[in-house]
Amino acid sequence: MLIKNDDASLTKEVTDPQVFKARRKIIQAAIALGATASVSAAANEKKAYQHVPIGPYSKKLQVTDYEDAINYTNFYEFSTNKKDSTVLAQALKISPWQVLIEGEVDKPGLYDFEDILKKVNLEERIYRFRCVEAWSMVVPWIGFPLHQLIKQVQPTSRAKFVEFTTVLQPDVMPGLRYSSLKWPYTEGLRMDEAMHPLTLMATGMYDEKLPKQNGAPLRLVVPWKYGFKSIKSIIKIRFLENMPSTAWNTSAPGEYGFYANVNPAVPHPRWSQARERVLGASIFTPKRKTEKFNGYGEQVAALYSGMNLKKYY
Amino acid sequence: MAMYKYQWGVIKSVVFMLCLLPFGILVNDLINDRLGANPIESMHVTLGEWALRFLCLTLSLSPCKQIFGLTWLNKFRRMLGLYSFFYALMHFMVYIVLDISLDWMVFVEEINDGPYILFGVVTFLILLPLAITSLTAMQKLLGKNWKKLHSLVYLAAITALLHYFLLVKTEFGKPLFYAAIILLLLGFRLVRRALKKNKIKSVYSKRTSNREKLV
Numbered sequence: 313m314l315i316k317n318d319d320a321s322l323t324k325e326v327t328d329p330q331v332f333k334a335r336r337k338i339i340q341a342a343i344a345l346g347a348t349a350s351v352s353a354a355a356n357e358k359k360a361y362q363h364v365p366i367g368p369y370s371k372k373l374q375v376t377d378y379e380d381a382i383n384y385t386n387f388y389e390f391s392t393n394k395k396d397s398t399v400l401a402q403a404l405k406i407s408p409w410q411v412l413i414e415g416e417v418d419k420p421g422l423y424d425f426e427d428i429l430k431k432v433n434l435e436e437r438i439y440r441f442r443c444v445e446a447w448s449m450v451v452p453w454i455g456f457p458l459h460q461l462i463k464q465v466q467p468t469s470r471a472k473f474v475e476f477t478t479v480l481q482p483d484v485m486p487g488l489r490y491s492s493l494k495w496p497y498t499e500g501l502r503m504d505e506a507m508h509p510l511t512l513m514a515t516g517m518y519d520e521k522l523p524k525q526n527g528a529p530l531r532l533v534v535p536w537k538y539g540f541k542s543i544k545s546i547i548k549i550r551f552l553e554n555m556p557s558t559a560w561n562t563s564a565p566g567e568y569g570f571y572a573n574v575n576p577a578v579p580h581p582r583w584s585q586a587r588e589r590v591l592g593a594s595i596f597t598p599k600r601k602t603e604k605f606n607g608y609g610e611q612v613a614a615l616y617s618g619m620n621l622k623k624y625y
Numbered sequence: 626m627a628m629y630k631y632q633w634g635v636i637k638s639v640v641f642m643l644c645l646l647p648f649g650i651l652v653n654d655l656i657n658d659r660l661g662a663n664p665i666e667s668m669h670v671t672l673g674e675w676a677l678r679f680l681c682l683t684l685s686l687s688p689c690k691q692i693f694g695l696t697w698l699n700k701f702r703r704m705l706g707l708y709s710f711f712y713a714l715m716h717f718m719v720y721i722v723l724d725i726s727l728d729w730m731v732f733v734e735e736i737n738d739g740p741y742i743l744f745g746v747v748t749f750l751i752l753l754p755l756a757i758t759s760l761t762a763m764q765k766l767l768g769k770n771w772k773k774l775h776s777l778v779y780l781a782a783i784t785a786l787l788h789y790f791l792l793v794k795t796e797f798g799k800p801l802f803y804a805a806i807i808l809l810l811l812g813f814r815l816v817r818r819a820l821k822k823n824k825i826k827s828v829y830s831k832r833t834s835n836r837e838k839l840v
């Protein structure tokens with residue numbers, strides 16, 4: 313597979329004042345809501361991932377404002393409202409954090425988040441993120457390719473699929489009371505998708521650790537698929553012989569497929585996917601034309617050769 | 626209620642300003658960049674919901690008048706109805722001018738790709754003639770047909786609900802809330818109409834039987 317890397321000398325596009333300003337705003341919001349101590353402590357920290365190098369698969373795209381990326385998030389465990397979930401997610405408990413790895417692997421077990429990080433190489437990847445709700449943003453993720461983790465745990469030859477599960481913390485997740493989705497949230501990938509070099513496990517963004525509303529401390533990022541595939545706050549990774557059921561697919565099988573590859577030619581049954589609203593753009597900026605595989609077709613189209621993408625949406 | 630005309634004028638102006646307030650707040654938030662990462666969506670949600678709220682308010686005036694005997698409510702019917710249209714018009718404008726940037730190809734594409742935009746447009750197209758014919762002169766011109774025409778507002782309420790239900794992902798709480806209100810109001814109207822018909826019938830049959838007696 314040939315993967316173009318036309319911007320090795322890419323400079324980091326996020327300026328310090330921007331990030332600082334954005335942080336101050338969310339801190340103010342959090343203080344207003346009573347979540348004081350932990351957040352203001354975080355403000356004095358140095359940027360956790362300041363020195364992480366830019367990886368080869370990063371795209372040269374104009375990055376979305378930090379403030380927009382952290383205040384416009386779907387996290388249904390907290391609320392279906394994007395603003396509410398941002399605020400409520402501050403209560404998520406992320407340390408200690410462990411990830412259970414099980415199923416068709418030679419090295420199953422409960423892994424400490426810190427131990428996972430010791431054995432992988434972090435890099436920055438600027439990716440476009442396209443939500444099924446027809447909006448997109450560009451995020452400089454910090455993370456490691458999922459295959460680095462998969463190789464360590466050694467899947468058996470029977471492992472054809474990977475299932476991911478989001479943490480359940482009922483005491484801080486008011487959204488769980490509503491059966492908007494089947495809890496816990498689960499997602500899945502085919503093994504070749506999971507092993508693909510573009511598939512990232514993110515631990516940070518914008519040189520910072522992942523904000524809680526964006527899926528701290530560990531989330532998946534699959535840039536050629538709709539955002540709901542990029543599951544947040546992962547506590548379990550299971551290797552399977554058969555295709556796992558996934559949260560959105562279970563809730564509305566006719567609307568959200570297992571594959572969920574970004575495709576402007578296949579509309580959602582109730583709305584168009586041909587274009588996307590770019591977060592942070594001026595109100596006079598027209599919508600952007602959505603690209604097949606979200607612009608990553610050159611790298612991933614081969615995974616689906618011969619497949620009817622209208623049928624396997 | 627005995628009140629002078631100018632007093633009603635004052636009250637009406639106050640109500641008028643109150644109804645305009647959500648629009649003012651929205652414009653203010655827009656100018657001050659407080660609509661978040663996706664301001665067009667924020668505008669859609671606010672304007673669409675207020676159009677629906679005013680539609681519900683307008684529909685509730687007659688039942689309130691009939692149940693509680695508040696005949697003065699009639700004075701606000703046109704204003705509230707027109708406010709529903711106003712918010713729908715602004716909602717439509719945001720869509721046409723900002724969301725799809727006056728690109729008719731996109732309009733066709735979006736209507737083709739999903740039904741909810743179509744139901745919005747249908748709702749708007751129903752409200753449009755109602756708004757135009759709300760002028761007193763038109764009312765006189767249309768005579769009896771005016772009432773018939775304006776009962777289309779119930780159809781608009783139903784297509785607006787379809788529009789709403791078809792655009793949400795899982796959060797059906799709000800559209801269900803408005804559906805309950807609209808069904809209640811529609812039900813009230815239907816029951817009342819049925820009762821009225823029965824009354825007329827029974828009056829009629831009484832009369833005929835009286836006549837028969839005379840003969």
Ligand code: HEM
Binds near residue numbers: 671716720
């Ligand atoms: C003129 C044609 C119309 C178009 C093109 C249209 C389009 C839209 C769009 C694009 C959205 C936003 C979807 C989203 O991003 O979440 C929306 C939401 C909405 N619209 Fe319309 N609409 C129209 C007419 C109407 C009318 C006439 C009403 C009511 C009387 C209405 C009520 C609503 C409501 C209640 C919402 C959802 C608000 C929410 O999410 O809470 N729309 N509409």
